[in-house]
Amino acid sequence: MSNILISVKVNGTEREVLVEPEDRLIDVLRDDFGLKSPKEGCGTGDCGLCTVIMDGKPILSCITPAFQARGREIVTLEGLNNDPLMKNIETSFRDHHAAQCGFCTPAMEIMGYDLLKKVKKPSKEEVKVAISGTLCRCTGYYDIIDSIYDVGGTE
Amino acid sequence: MGVEDLQIIMAESLKSALKEISENKDATIIANGTDMMPRIRDEGLKVEKILDISALDKELSYINVDSNLIRIGAMTTVSEIGSSNVFNGSLNAFYEVVSKFGGPQIRNRATIGGNICSATSSEDFIPLLMALDASVVLQSVNGKRTLKLNNFVIGKRSVNRRNDEIMVEVQFSKPGDDYLSGFEKIGRRNILIINLINMAIVMSLKQRRVNDVRIALNRVSGKVPGRARLTEGFLNGKEIDGNIISSAREKLAEELKLSSDFRASADYRIHLAQAILEKLLNRFREGV
Ligand SMILES: Cc1cc2nc3c(=O)[nH]c(=O)nc-3n(C[C@H](O)[C@H](O)[C@H](O)COP(=O)(O)OP(=O)(O)OC[C@H]3O[C@@H](n4cnc5c(N)ncnc54)[C@H](O)[C@@H]3O)c2cc1C
Ligand code: FES
Numbered sequence A: 001m002s003n004i005l006i007s008v009k010v011n012g013t014e015r016e017v018l019v020e021p022e023d024r025l026i027d028v029l030r031d032d033f034g035l036k037s038p039k040e041g042c043g044t045g046d047c048g049l050c051t052v053i054m055d056g057k058p059i060l061s062c063i064t065p066a067f068q069a070r071g072r073e074i075v076t077l078e079g080l081n082n083d084p085l086m087k088n089i090e091t092s093f094r095d096h097h098a099a100q101c102g103f104c105t106p107a108m109e110i111m112g113y114d115l116l117k118k119v120k121k122p123s124k125e126e127v128k129v130a131i132s133g134t135l136c137r138c139t140g141y142y143d144i145i146d147s148i149y150d151v152g153g154t155e
Numbered sequence B: 001m002g003v004e005d006l007q008i009i010m011a012e013s014l015k016s017a018l019k020e021i022s023e024n025k026d027a028t029i030i031a032n033g034t035d036m037m038p039r040i041r042d043e044g045l046k047v048e049k050i051l052d053i054s055a056l057d058k059e060l061s062y063i064n065v066d067s068n069l070i071r072i073g074a075m076t077t078v079s080e081i082g083s084s085n086v087f088n089g090s091l092n093a094f095y096e097v098v099s100k101f102g103g104p105q106i107r108n109r110a111t112i113g114g115n116i117c118s119a120t121s122s123e124d125f126i127p128l129l130m131a132l133d134a135s136v137v138l139q140s141v142n143g144k145r146t147l148k149l150n151n152f153v154i155g156k157r158s159v160n161r162r163n164d165e166i167m168v169e170v171q172f173s174k175p176g177d178d179y180l181s182g183f184e185k186i187g188r189r190n191i192l193i194i195n196l197i198n199m200a201i202v203m204s205l206k207q208r209r210v211n212d213v214r215i216a217l218n219r220v221s222g223k224v225p226g227r228a229r230l231t232e233g234f235l236n237g238k239e240i241d242g243n244i245i246s247s248a249r250e251k252l253a254e255e256l257k258l259s260s261d262f263r264a265s266a267d268y269r270i271h272l273a274q275a276i277l278e279k280l281l282n283r284f285r286e287g288v
C-alpha cells in the first residue's frame, strides 16, 4: 500500500499530508489536522453531518476520497471562527436554542452560511432547501430554520 | 476502501487520463465519487486500481451552445446545471431534475458524466436525456466516437464503454421554443438516490394537438431505461383531454414490462408511472 503525498489548503494554511489510498477527506481532517467539526453520522452521504466547504462549495467529506482534496481549498467551521457572518449565525443558533446535542450544528451552520453568502435575505423556503440534505435528530428543525432565517437581511 | 493494496492513479489532465486508461484498462474510473464511495463502503464493491479524473473539472466542466447543439462536459456538476440559464424555456425540465436531485452538498459534487455512467436504473438525468435523443461522446487515445444514449446505457450498471475510453461529453439538439418539457420522480425521500420511478417528457402542441412527444422512463423493460414508444405513438396528433389521458395511461401500462423487487411491485411502479404521465400531460395542456 503506497501512501500519497498531497498539498491542500486547509482553513487558509497550505498543508502537506501523507494520505492512504482509502482515506476519506473526513479522516484526514479529523485525525491528521485535528479538526473535529465535521462529524461522521452515516458515512454514506445521507445525513450531511460531515459537511465542509471545498473550493467555496459545501460538500460531504465522508464520501470524498482524501486524494481528491489535492490542490483544493478546504474550509471547516473552525476556519470561520472569526467570520462576522458566521458569528451572527452562531449567536442566532444560541438565541433560538437551535442546538440540543449539537452533533448537526456545524453542518447546519455551514449550510446556513453558504445560503446567506449567496442570498442576503432568503425566504424560509430557501432555508429549508439549503438544509434539506442535513439531518437533525433532536430539534425538529424549526429552531434551526428560524436561526438562519433571522440572520437574513442583518448584514 | 475495499482492499488493502489499492492503487490510485491521479490524472491531472484529459490527455494524461487518456494515456493512463489506455495503459491501465483494468482501472475503475472515479469522477467525484458520490456513487462510487457509498458503493465501496455499503455494498463492499472491490476495486484494486482507481483512475481518478476529478481534476478534469478544469477541462470537462462546461455547458456550451453551438447554434442548436447543447454540449455538456462530463465533469459538469448538478449545481452548475442548476445555475446555468441555458435551460430556460423548452428545457426547463433540467431545473426540475436539479431541484429533486439529492441535497445541496450532493449536487455540488454529482457530475452528469457520473450520473450517466453509473446507470443504476434510477439515475435522474438519463430519462430526460433520452427524451432529448442525446448522444454521449467517448474518447480514447485513438480518438472520439459518438453514441446515442440508448445504445450506451444498455442495462442496470451496464454501459457500452470500451475499457480504454472516458466519457467526455453529452450533447443534444435544443428543441424549438414551442416545446415543453417536464420531469417527475417518486421515491421515499428526495435526497435518497433510489427512486421507484422517474419520467421525463418533451413535446410541443400544434393547434392544441400533441406533436413530436418523447416519453422516457428509468425503466421500460426490466431495469433498462428507455422510451415509451407505444404511448408516444398513441398521443401524437391527439388533443389532450380526460379521455385521451386515460387511454394513454392504458397504453403505458401495456408497454411497460417491469418486474417486482423488494422495493415495489411491478403493478405499483406502473401505477406510479401512469400517475406521473397524467400529471405531466395535464400540466402541458395548460401550456406549462
Ligand atoms: C445521498 C445521495 C443522494 C443521491 N441522489 C441522487 C439523485 O437524486 N438522483 C440521481 O440520479 N443520483 C443520485 N445520487 C447518485 C450520484 O450522486 C449521481 O449518480 C452522480 O451524478 C454521480 O456522479 P459522480 O461524479 O459522483 O460519479 P462517480 O461516483 O465518480 O462515478 C459513477 C460511475 O460512473 C463512472 N464514471 C464517472 N465519470 C465517468 C466518465 N467521465 N467516463 C467514464 N466513466 C465514468 C465511474 O466509473 C462509476 O462507475 C445520489 C448519491 C448520494 C450518495
Ligand atoms: S457522515 Fe457524511 S453524509 Fe453522513
Ligand code: FES
Binding pocket: A098, A099, A100, A101, A102, A103, A104, A105, A135, A136, A137, A138, A139
Ligand atoms: S441538535 Fe442533535 S442532531 Fe441536531
